[in-house]
Amino acid sequence: MPKLTKRFVEAVEPQSNSQVIWEEELPGFGLRIYPSGKRSYIIQYRSRSRSRRYTIGLHGVWTPDTARREAKALLGQVAHGKDPAEKREEERKALTIRQLCEQYIADMEAGLVLGKGGRPKKQTTVDTDVGRIRRHIIPLLGTRRVRDITKPDMNNLMKDIIAGKTRVTVRTNKLRGKAIVRGGAGTAIRTMGLLGGIFSYAVEAGVIEHNPTHGLRKPKYKVRDRRLSEAEYRVLGRIIQDAQKNAHYRIHGDILRLIATTGCRRGEIINLKWSAVDLEGSCLRLADSKEGSSVRPVGLPVVEYLEKARMQRMGTYVFPGQGIDNMVGNFPKSWKKLFTDTPLWDITPHVLRHSFASMANDLGFTEITIAALIGHAKGSVTSKYVHTLDSTLIMAADTVSGYVNALLDGAEFRRNTYTLDRQSRKASIDQMLMEARPTA
Numbered sequence: 001m002p003k004l005t006k007r008f009v010e011a012v013e014p015q016s017n018s019q020v021i022w023e024e025e026l027p028g029f030g031l032r033i034y035p036s037g038k039r040s041y042i043i044q045y046r047s048r049s050r051s052r053r054y055t056i057g058l059h060g061v062w063t064p065d066t067a068r069r070e071a072k073a074l075l076g077q078v079a080h081g082k083d084p085a086e087k088r089e090e091e092r093k094a095l096t097i098r099q100l101c102e103q104y105i106a107d108m109e110a111g112l113v114l115g116k117g118g119r120p121k122k123q124t125t126v127d128t129d130v131g132r133i134r135r136h137i138i139p140l141l142g143t144r145r146v147r148d149i150t151k152p153d154m155n156n157l158m159k160d161i162i163a164g165k166t167r168v169t170v171r172t173n174k175l176r177g178k179a180i181v182r183g184g185a186g187t188a189i190r191t192m193g194l195l196g197g198i199f200s201y202a203v204e205a206g207v208i209e210h211n212p213t214h215g216l217r218k219p220k221y222k223v224r225d226r227r228l229s230e231a232e233y234r235v236l237g238r239i240i241q242d243a244q245k246n247a248h249y250r251i252h253g254d255i256l257r258l259i260a261t262t263g264c265r266r267g268e269i270i271n272l273k274w275s276a277v278d279l280e281g282s283c284l285r286l287a288d289s290k291e292g293s294s295v296r297p298v299g300l301p302v303v304e305y306l307e308k309a310r311m312q313r314m315g316t317y318v319f320p321g322q323g324i325d326n327m328v329g330n331f332p333k334s335w336k337k338l339f340t341d342t343p344l345w346d347i348t349p350h351v352l353r354h355s356f357a358s359m360a361n362d363l364g365f366t367e368i369t370i371a372a373l374i375g376h377a378k379g380s381v382t383s384k385y386v387h388t389l390d391s392t393l394i395m396a397a398d399t400v401s402g403y404v405n406a407l408l409d410g411a412e413f414r415r416n417t418y419t420l421d422r423q424s425r426k427a428s429i430d431q432m433l434m435e436a437r438p439t440a
Contacts, residue, residue, distance in 0.1 A: 004031055004064040009039060029071040031059070036111065041067035043074055047083040054085045092207045097149070098142035100207065101133045104198050113201065122288070129194055135181045136166045136191045137198075146202055149212050154192065158218065161188040185219045192218055226347065228355040230407055235343055236260065237408035243338055251319055252334040254305070259349055260408060261302055261401045263356030263374040266349035268296075270331055272318040277306055282394045286375070294375040297393040299401020360400045369396050 002008055004023050012021065014037045022030040022044075032040050032055075039059035045052055054074065056067050074084045095103075107113050108129065111120035121129070140157055141149070160166070164183035196213035203211055228236065236256075243253030258269050268286055276285050282303055284296040298306075306318070313320060319328040339345050353374060360370045370376075372393055 004029075004041075004068070006064055009059055009064055012039075023068075026068060026071060026075075028075055029068060038110070041071070043071045043084075045075060045078045047078060047086070052083065052085045054088070089206065092205065095146045095202075095207055096142065097144050097146060098138050100146050100202055101138055101142075101198065104201055105130055105133065107201075113197075132187075132191045132194055133198075135168070136161055136183075136187070137195055139166055147208055149199075149208075151212050151216060154195070154213050154216050157195075158188045158192050158216070161191055162219070189218050192216065226351045226354065227358045228344075228347070228351065230412075232344060233260075233355075233404065233407035234410050234412075237410060239338055239342060239344065240408060243334075249334055249338060251328055252331055252338065254309075255319055255328070255331060256335075256338075256352075257405075257408065258302065258305065260352045260356065261404050262296065262298055263353050263360075263400075264296065265353060265375075266331070268375075270319060271327055273316055274310065274318060275316075277310075277318065279303055279307055279310075282397070296375050297373060297397040299394075299397040299399070299405070301401050301405040302397075356400065356404060359404060360396065363399060363403065365396050365400070369393065373397055373400065 002023075003025050004021070009031055012031070012033055014033050014035050016035055018032060018034050020030050020032050020042070022028075028043050028045050030042050030044065032042050034040075041056040041059065041062055041064075043054050043056065045054075056062060056070050056074070059067075062070070077084055104113065108121060108126055113121060115121040115125060137157075140160055141153070144153070161183045162185050166181060167183050168181045192213060196211060196216075199208065199211040199213055202208050240253045240256050240260075243249040243256065246253075255269055258264070259266060262269070262284075264284070268284075272284065272286075276287065278285050282298055282300075284298060286294045286296060309318060317327045320326060321328040335349075339347065357370050357374050357376075360373060361367075365373075369392070373396060
């Protein structure tokens, strides 16, 4: 085998499985190449009749020369009866929570910690997790040894976060930016879930044998069941119309209408790129939604809006900000200004999404169809067959989107049709739309 040099190490192509290249000049010293492209220096030796492997470190942090010198020193220790791997294992068991968290953060940022669907965590999720680690977990537990943590410690941590013991206001990297950390039950639930993942990571690394968060009783999530009534949809329509008359809020009004008529998440619409818009297929092909890649059927009112917008706007984003290649900004602030002192002061973008799904249910569509319409995880089975179900899903999107759009424009529907069974309601929706009459 060749001598490991910087040029050789960086030229080796990753394979579908991890591979190890051993150096002939120094037996037991080698390079491990992962499928991701990560490279690390290792040694292999025998201790007490067992074959042991020890990782020196990553290429980049270590060079071939420094790693080779370290390998010689470690193999020298082996010759004198010592076991470097066993020593490292003992050091790992003495890790503090702070040290464990820093290791977790490093691996998470390198894409080695997997989230939903076995995919590396998205950058937004990484940023959120790092914030919870640095603002809640490390301040309360950082100096404690990992192996000393017990379930009562976890229970006390949760109570401290609920009580707001980590409450603080900190500056962020944004200009005049600040983060207000309040704690509370919701924060405690999410932080304990993250900490459970960190301890599972520690179990897999051999730092501890059991996860102390298992079996922990946590407060229940507060179910968000707020939805818009038909009268509230008409109020929302008037708010949107007022926004569209104001040059400063016009684009935010358009975003509001699109969220309401698609059931998409706020970020999916704000970050929507023209490359994801398939007008011919009547769908949005989102490459990086919360659930990963997602094909989202959209109704005719949405298609018509996007056709018109495409002729008027250039650039990368459907809703551009300053400069054609920047997305629109200040939506949360505009949302607050648009809804303050209105009957809908308490609604959020999630309420519009939940209302879209609830309206689809009212119109008689099945749970799996609704899941596919809004890109929910439950719709993953449907998404595998989206090409064969295109016409069915587009019909459903046309129906729900058309119904919501008509309500936003002030329509009222004759409610006697709702006494029919679910199948009859779905079949009669087109007739209902035709019978809609605007309010005075």
